[in-house]
Amino acid sequence: MTEFALTDFAVARGPCDVLRDINLTVGAGEFVGLLGPNGAGKTTLMRAALGMMPHRGHSALAALSARDRARHVAWLPQAREIGWPVSVADLVTLGRLPHLARGQKPGDADRAAIEAALARMGLDGFRTRIATQLSGGEQARVLIARALAQDTPLLMADEPAAGLDPAHQLGLMDTLAAEATRGRSVIASLHDLGLAARYCTRLVVLWQGGIAADGPPQDVLTPDLLARVFQIRAHVQQTEDGPICQPLGVV
């Protein structure tokens, strides 16, 4: 089933369209990197697709009821907010809310999903730690674990790699790629072209309100596109470890 499908999708801010004529479908097993310079509308696209902003056209997710949507997509906003000093286990348990009826306590299936999410983010030893007292990188991992615990067919993340050290960036991308290989769809906005090229199965580049490019990394990250959209030149190469994209300078 296709979770993410936008048809003739447009978002306006005031009188001007920030996004228009967007047609985008993401299938199971895809790990889509959403690229674009600052202000291209990556966050807007994802939030509007989730029905959190007014929009025109059709979005499969926005058409769902809030309850159903929460079972179909997990959303990880860029702002890493943890409002109260709750434990890591309690925070990750929040991911199970959409699966629990009102007043229902987490059951075996929920606990299994929570354990799996903690394990995948390497947080086994963190269960009783207070989330707000962790480092920024650790908090990011805890929040991703929360999204994983939601156990939805689609995972959407806004700049999940921002602020992580290289090891945790790579670990995160490994995790997201692994989720895709398990049959989930993953959509993540990214600024790091290297990470995007290396891990994503498909890149979608937003520019000037539309989709400038859409396809496998090696097809999208052409010198022409990099110069036109990002105003950079980069070294792009196919290696045994996958494609590599190393920005070299500003055009």
Next chain:
Amino acid sequence: MQISAPLAEHSTLAFRRASKALAAALALWAGAAAAGPPERVVSINLCTDQLAMLLAEPGQLVSISRISHDPNVSVMLDEALGYPVNHGQAEEVFRLSPDLVLAGQFTSSYTVGLLRRLGVEVVQLPIIHALDDIPGAIREVGRLLGREDRADTVAAQFEHDLAALRADLDTRPRAALHYANNYTSGDKSLANDILTAAGFANIALEAGLSGGGTLPMERLVMLMPDLIISGQQYPGASRSEAVLTHPAMNALRDRHAGSALSDAEWVCGTPAVLRAIARLQEAGQ
């Protein structure tokens, strides 16, 4: 502004000390005023308003205080409506060019001081705490106004009427004075004198209250008075007065005690208190 007796009596002690000094000042003044009766008298206090209206020559009293026009507190409303009112402020009183200003003990000391600095004669009359002090106060105001004969007549009439009313009983029904904020009046208060004269015993004395003070509603209920004399309710609304109609008090009135109202007639030491005594006696029967 004097609202009601219990409020005023709240600071009886300080007041009594002040009144000694005042008496000395009055004596000094009496000597100087021998020149002749004042021609333009302004009263800026509810109680002096009433005594002045009772005693003044026509035309002698040129203004009375605003609250004398308030039907809730004025016992001489009809007479009062015949006088222009002032708001007790120095500026407007001065413009009336009075040769005598009658004020109460608790009239703002700034107003009084300012008027005196402007050369206006101001006499502050003490608040009356006993029925027996009323004839003296009447004669005092009479002397100030140069109306000694009229004052003698009024005072004598009052003494006569009071003696006729005064109850002398062996067994007295017990009455509770219940004002806003659970204030009550103990001995050495005009209200206590009024209810004693009417033939009641004041439960505030049983509760050990002297002068004025608060008697918690719980204790009032436990004392089980035979009569509850409630303070007057003013227009608008206040939480202070809510205690007067508290369900516990209503239930006590319904199931045990009689009820009476302490109104404007209880406020000032003037012959109006006789009506209060008479009404209370009716309520007791």
Next chain:
Amino acid sequence: MTRALALVLVALIVALFALSLLIGPAGLSPATSLAALIRGEGLAETLVMREIRLPRAILAAIIGAALGLAGAAMQGYLRNPLAEPGLLGVSGSAALGAVIALQTGFAAQFALGLPFAALIGAVLAVGLIIALAGPRGGALTLILAGIAVSALAGAFTALVLNLSPNPFAASEIMFWMMGSLADRSMTHVWLAAPFIVLGAVVLLAQGRAFDALTLGEDSAASLGVNLSRLRLMLVLAVASMVGAATAVAGAVGFVGLVVPHILRPFVRARPSSLLWASALGGAVLVLAADIAVRVVLPDRDLKLGVLTAIVGAPLFLHLVFKTRGQAL
């Protein structure tokens, strides 16, 4: 652990409620009190127990619960430990509504006019605060908005009381600003209780939504929380509870600040658990404070808000100090 907390809080409520019934200037023995309360023995004793002490104890419990719960809910919604109905001017605005209803005669004309008017005042304040604080409003915005709303409500309350023809009204600003349960009656219980119960039922049902909001509004929305519905529920329920509480007892401040702050560690900081815990804790605090005002100064009507502010204001400063780095 949360079960143990619930048991302790309930036990405290029962004990303080009983103590509240047994304390008073009438000096009744516990046996007499009980006989009067339950069997109605003795007219005077029965009136004291059933018409004076019982409503006072009940009001202390439900008003405390209302303020504690309202504080926990506002904090949960705004994710800010400084959010409190008293500090943000909600109580003050409710007091203004109540004073207007009393002085215009609206309260006398309609049975529920008083709490309803207070509710309207509170709705305006909560609505304004939430609109001003917004989804990303920091502590500074929140507190500044609260100061403005409080000051305005206080000024208008003073104005209305000064314009009243009643000579006592003007001196009652202290009651409306600080709150007191002295000489309240069963009438007040029946006025306040329905609004408080209704608000509590609505708020306690939003526990999951408050939990989800730990992650911020976007994440909460993605977890299935209908934010606009939650906002509406919060505004109405908080206004209903704070409005009713203030209408009968005046504005008792800091309960909604102190109670959630103390109890948060005991419920592992989970906003949903904090809701019921703060309701119970609020009842404990106000019952205790109302006993204290009677024990400390038995003859004076010491205002409840004086005690809660003595406890609450230093804590508030401590919280400002702590959150200063993050939010301001």
